Amino acid sequence: MIYFAQAIRERRTYTDFMIGLIMLTQYYKKYDKTFYIKGDIADAFENEKCIFNNIESNNSYKLLRNLRLKAVKGVKEDPMHRDDTYLKKLFIERVTRDRNINDMYANGVRTGNNFLLDNTVKFYYLDTHNDGLLHCNDNKHKCKTESSIKVNVDITNSTHIADKFTENKYFITLPTFRIHKEEDIKMLDIFCSFLINETPYKNLILISGSNDYKNHFCEKFNMDTTHIYDDGFTSEKLGFRKTEAGFTRKEKGSLQSLLTDCLYIQNSPAGYIDFMQVYNTYREDLFKYGMNKYSNSYYDTFITRNKSQAIDIIGKELKKNKIYYQ
DSSP, rough: OOEEESSSSSOOOOOHHHHHHHHHHHTTTTEEEEEEEOOHTTTTEEEETTEEEEGOOOOOHHHHHHHHHHHHHHHHHHHOOOTTTHHHHHHHHHHHHHOSSHHHHHHHHOOOOOETTTTTTHHHHHHHHHHOOEOOOTTTTTOTTTTTTOSSSSOOOOOHTTTTTTOEEEEEOOOOEGGGGGHHHHHHHHHHHHHHHHSSOOSSSEEEHHHHHHHHHHHHHEEEESSSSSOOOOOOOOOHHHHHTEEEEEEEHHHHHHHHHHHHHHHOOOEEHHHHHHHHHHOOOOOTTGGGTTTTTTHHHHHHHOOOOHHHHHHHHHHHHEEOOO
């Protein structure tokens, strides 16, 4: 058995859960999986080897969550870090009422019962299954298997829109961290200009949780996009380091909007670009192209310290296999 649980934190994150769902169903097929996540996510998916539980109805979770909120009140740096092995194990044992569960993030998968939390799953994936590719072309032979996941969310993808996403184009997701004085827009303008003019990635399809980004980048660089979100939201819970560096918020879409994008990505012949892999590979050239003006920006530091965004892991996996079906 592999347990996957949402960590105790006060922000909605669908993409981290999706990494866990995709990774565990695609790479750990022989294991049964039990998920403890928010109710809207628990109701949204089906797979015969997965059990989905609403963690917010779990009494141990509710108790531990209240204790945690009191413990971190007024504290800038959350002490419940992903590397705190003891607290993670204590948490999962109380939630599952199981004992002797191995932490996959700390020790790798072992015989018996294992667990991952959603604030460790991206790092586990990158250490264990990352292919390091700048982009992933579409596998034309994708087909539904027992590892595919049924989506119980009402989603309609427009054929008229999907027909635009041809094999000579690439999906790309730009991070939607908004920064003081629009530093994010200015840096991404340089990145997009470089990408289109200096690399093979000339025809782009923008995936973004920000309608402002879609309006700006699609108009300026003649990009396509999937759809304008009518159910987006803003998260201002960014963590101490980002807040101190001038990050103000992150713009996101709902689970329905995210799944709509996922099906467009999966079912079209267009490729998928890994934003951070591309940025870091071309960073020296980007600095010659004008990015050197932002050499002291924490945004540049944030990108260079990370291998991939969560959505880029999902996007590349969607090009390899038929993950979702309705």
